[in-house]
Amino acid sequence: MANPLPRDPIADAQRNWERSGWGNTAAPMAAITAIMRTQQILLARIENVLKPFGLTFARYELLALLSFARTGALPMNKASALLQVHPTSVTNAVDRLEKSGLVVRSPHPTDGRTTLVELTTEGRTMAKRATAALNNEVFSQSGFADDDVEHLIRIFGSFRRRAGDFNDVDDLSTR
Amino acid sequence: MANPLPRDPIADAQRNWERSGWGNTAAPMAAITAIMRTQQILLARIENVLKPFGLTFARYELLALLSFARTGALPMNKASALLQVHPTSVTNAVDRLEKSGLVVRSPHPTDGRTTLVELTTEGRTMAKRATAALNNEVFSQSGFADDDVEHLIRIFGSFRRRAGDFNDVDDLSTR
DNA sequence: TCCAAACCCTTGGATGTCCTAGTATATTGC
DNA sequence: GCAATATACTAGGACATCCAAGGGTTTGGA
Numbered sequence: 162m163a164n165p166l167p168r169d170p171i172a173d174a175q176r177n178w179e180r181s182g183w184g185n186t187a188a189p190m191a192a193i194t195a196i197m198r199t200q201q202i203l204l205a206r207i208e209n210v211l212k213p214f215g216l217t218f219a220r221y222e223l224l225a226l227l228s229f230a231r232t233g234a235l236p237m238n239k240a241s242a243l244l245q246v247h248p249t250s251v252t253n254a255v256d257r258l259e260k261s262g263l264v265v266r267s268p269h270p271t272d273g274r275t276t277l278v279e280l281t282t283e284g285r286t287m288a289k290r291a292t293a294a295l296n297n298e299v300f301s302q303s304g305f306a307d308d309d310v311e312h313l314i315r316i317f318g319s320f321r322r323r324a325g326d327f328n329d330v331d332d333l334s335t336r
Numbered sequence: 337m338a339n340p341l342p343r344d345p346i347a348d349a350q351r352n353w354e355r356s357g358w359g360n361t362a363a364p365m366a367a368i369t370a371i372m373r374t375q376q377i378l379l380a381r382i383e384n385v386l387k388p389f390g391l392t393f394a395r396y397e398l399l400a401l402l403s404f405a406r407t408g409a410l411p412m413n414k415a416s417a418l419l420q421v422h423p424t425s426v427t428n429a430v431d432r433l434e435k436s437g438l439v440v441r442s443p444h445p446t447d448g449r450t451t452l453v454e455l456t457t458e459g460r461t462m463a464k465r466a467t468a469a470l471n472n473e474v475f476s477q478s479g480f481a482d483d484d485v486e487h488l489i490r491i492f493g494s495f496r497r498r499a500g501d502f503n504d505v506d507d508l509s510t511r
Numbered sequence: 512t513c514c515a516a517a518c519c520c521t522t523g524g525a526t527g528t529c530c531t532a533g534t535a536t537a538t539t540g541c
Numbered sequence: 542g543c544a545a546t547a548t549a550c551t552a553g554g555a556c557a558t559c560c561a562a563g564g565g566t567t568t569g570g571a
Contacts, residue, residue, distance in 0.1 A: 166418070197378070197379070199495055245376070296358050318370065
């Protein structure tokens, strides 16, 4: 990890924006830049925890998704939709997970176009272990206050819905 | 863009987490996953706006950084530190920007190890144009309410400081 | 019935990020 | 003053993401 900078580079950028006549968009610019940087920091922490398992975050997400599927299997296109990544990214992840013996591909029983990805026994075990590690080493000490976590879930939930990610109006806080 | 899902996959994941005995970390997990997805959406929007300019976000960030430097030039290691990316990522970006004629490399006047990256006239023009496009097409319609933008800047500012990004306690709201 | 359109997955290519290692230059300490 | 250590940049490799294009399978309308 590099040494801390003396000043916040994003706050500096915000000032530069304002000084250049973009005062009305300086704040959203700063917020978006902060999201980018935060994502980078969090992803690095996650990858660091997953490395001993021989997993990356992309592959872990697929394992976790499969572990919550009723039968431990999903069509590739379904996984792509739920993970919200390009189909080729799923192909890539499945290739590597299959080489590691954590998932297997099988033909869809009724649709010849579709391929199912299924968790192996080792895959299910790996998903459990990796999940425990992530919860214990990352999520339980995220660095966000409880209130802020709720803020983030709400703000980004609205954002993602408006961005076209999903249609429902489900609100966990009302359960 | 894919069609919207009927349900929010992150809210579903949060429920699965709770059902599996990870109730205490389900919320931070959901918040972090939402940050990842939001970053992906925003990056796609930004790349989309920059594409006509032949720029990517990584290259744009370097151009913007240089455009705010007093002399339009910075040592590579300085750029790496301020952009908070690996030195090799800067090398990569400079290689491509140099091929496009937007920046030039030059030796540091007193330190033989250091290379300066400097904006060309075309580079400065490009930075201005791309910045205007991003402000008009992305930042001015970020999809976040003004209040939420302030929340995000505050929350992620604290997070980044605690993560070791920078040392100051600068708070824009007190200016 | 049958062919065009739609859908599913994969291959190949472009980019970005990081890590590791190697080369060159500066700085430090004895 | 010189060797050891630190610093700066780059080359090569592993992965991830997306896009474009191609081949196989289904579906749907004439």
